[in-house]
Amino acid sequence: HALYAAAAAVLEGVESRQGSIKGLVYGSRFQNVKQLYALVCETQRYSAVLDAVIASAGLLRAEKKLRPHVAKVLVYELLLGRGFRGGGGRWKPLLARHQARLKAELARLKVHRGVSRNEDLLEVGSRPGPALQVPRFVRVNALKTCIDDVIDYFKRQGFSYEGRASSLEDLRSLKGKHFLLDPLLPELLVFPAHTDLHEHPLYQAGHLILQDKASCLPAMLLAPPPGSHVIDACAAPGNKTSHLAALLKNQGKIFAFDLDEKRLASMATLLARAGVSCCELAEKDFLAVSPSDQRYRQVQYILLDPSCSGSGMLTRQLEEPGAGAPSKKRLHALAGFQQRALCHALAFPSLRRLVYSTCSLCQEENEDVVQDALQKSPGTFRLVPVLPSWPHRGLGTFPGAEHCLRASPETTLTGGFFIAVLEREEVSSSVSQTEALGPELTPSPAPKRKQQQRKLAAGASTPPCT
Template sequence: MALYSAAASVLAGLERGEGGLKSLVYNSGFAHVRQLYALVSETLRYAPVLEKLLDGASLLQAEKKLPPQLAKVLVYDLLFGKGVKCGGRWKALVRRHRARLEAELARMKVRLKVSRNEDLLAPEQAVSPTATQVPRYVRVNTLKTCVDDVIDFFKRQGYSYLGKAVSLEELKALSGKKFLLDLHLPELLVFPSQTDLHDNLLYTSGHIILQDKASCLPAFLLDPAAGSHVIDACAAPGNKTSHLAAILKNKGQIFAFDVDPKRVATTNTLLTRAGVTGCQLAQQDFLTVDPRDPKYSRVTHILVDPSCSGSGMVTRVPGEEAPSAERLQALAGFQRRVLSHALSFPALQRLVYSTCSLHQEENEDVVQSVLQDWGSAFRLVTTFPSWPCRGLAVFPGAESCLRASPAETLTHGFFVAVLELCREGAAAPSSLPAAVKENLGEGTEPGLAPRKRKKKKQRVKE
């Protein structure tokens, strides 16, 4: 029932204008944020249909204590989702009205002369073909198990293992209870897109992580050696942090930061379930972390995955407005500050910058700007040559970056750049470029109030 209550709360927050979908989901405190995000997104997509069903079946008139937002979530899952899985009185209530709701749904289809649920939606609400073809990716958590054991477990549950994929077409053709080993990442299993594993024992015990393939790229490409000291600058909800811990084999040290207390709580829950040790999780704005603090003197690898527009997420609400030019400029300014700050750590050798955005302003433009600020201190690394989708050719070397998209890589939209310290011409933190010094220490998130300083105030420049 916690899932439905959390979804109803997010819907209510959206109606009151308390924030965007992504921020409300991450601030909800619910442990499984992607599951919650997907449920709310789908409920919103079907909202006009659900309102007509509730009205036609007179559900809210019959059940006056049932909040409208909770009614929408329950009826969505009952008629369009996986079926109501909660217990208690709400489950009994919605099932008591099941016959009336199904009859009203049938009448609606007859009136509109359609046969599929999807046909009830307006064209702009329908799921795009690229969204429906993104498979369910499952990262094996090697802190607790191994790929072979997970494969054997699923086989015992009636799934058919088809071996290692050799093409994206094989992933696209998956159906039923069949799965593959990914063709690019060695610890990633691939299931049909509609596979729901949130109640699977392997997931609830932390033996597998439900994580999109593109989201696995940052830690995979950072590739710190066991025993390394690593920073995850913007850690919530924790999937990439747990991936880093698995790569490190729980040896070494991870410093993970997030400014929001609810997101930190969510991250802590995920890391505990995944068996992560050797990670110091702090509720702190990464921009306030002092690179010269002796505790970070051995940090050689940093993962920077800052707040972004989220334009690459295939679970975005249909019809959601694209970010304005002003919003993109504010996000890009924040992203540049975080990336520049990360590059100022004195022992840094390798850094990954990533976003789940499709916009050049948040991706290639940010990387180009920061590299120009740092002169010859850092360079872009050409990595993962077998990856089919590269950065936009907007500056020399941009093809070293990686991009991902539903159409080209069967993943969420993503961007990844790998930067390494140049042995010659590296700038020490004490001799940072002027532009970098100016950017370091400015505000925490785009659009937030400025932080107060002892001598003067500084504002986030949007």
């Protein structure tokens, strides 16, 4: 009941131009913002279809107290969504009275337009393309459980585990209740696209993190060892922060900064659910954090994932179907901030390794920002070559740009992403080339047998992710 009311309020706010879907969702008091965001985006995407069905069925004429935006959310859930499996409160019996008529009108609309699938009712710009067909990636939270136990749990629920994937084609062909272990990240499970796990007990208990594979790469490539001091410069909503904490095994310190009070509050809830205890949150502009402050004198690792255009985000395609590239003016402003943030991060005196990442596809926010930072600190930091077999590399705009990583639905079956790993030049040669190239050269073992599972469950340490 609360979910549908919140979704209707967001839709009404968007229609009256009170803000964007994302802003209104994060500004709501609904606890599960991801679930709310997904419902609003899907309802918005099918808005014209829902309006036609509701009008043809005469729903609002029959139920005069039912508000239009609530009706739209409810009819989406009944006809195209979960079918009120998650509840529905007092609205469920109300919709049940009109269920047959609504379904008949949806079927009639398909016949009229000569289509057989719901998705074919969408306008061309709103249909799910490759970006919306990427698999569902699920990171197992090593602070609360281990990969073997999670696999067993899903198998007991009727899922079929297919082992470690060997290619992108394995991921692309996933269907039904089959799932795989990602070929690169040893704590990442892969399910078919659109698998909804928001109501799953392991997710709600913080044992699982629903996180795109590309978004898991920054923490994995930063690879801070347990006991390290780390800065997460622009931290909310917190998935990467929780990943860093898992890599640290909650040993050490994460200083996490973000300016948005509401996003930071949501992040605090996420981190608490994930069992993170080594993180210090601060509602603060990272650019206002002094590198000479004694609290950060031991910081050797920084993850910088600054505000960006979001042009690679899968959810942006849901929220803004057919949206074009960001304007040059906006890109110029974003790139200016990103350049300042990266140069500021490189000024921390004990810094050894930094990962710069964005969920943008634009060169101005990616290669150009990295090139600018390297030119302003010549001989101090270098780009580290990572994951040599990763198929999508940085644009060749300057020497060494091929060491950067890019990701996209078409080439890596992930969201659009950019990642650069920078390392201080005088870092001693004890940092091996194998470590610099990344974990693909030192693959973790596949999930172990029952006896080893019981040892892990009893408190033995989980195999490191890198």
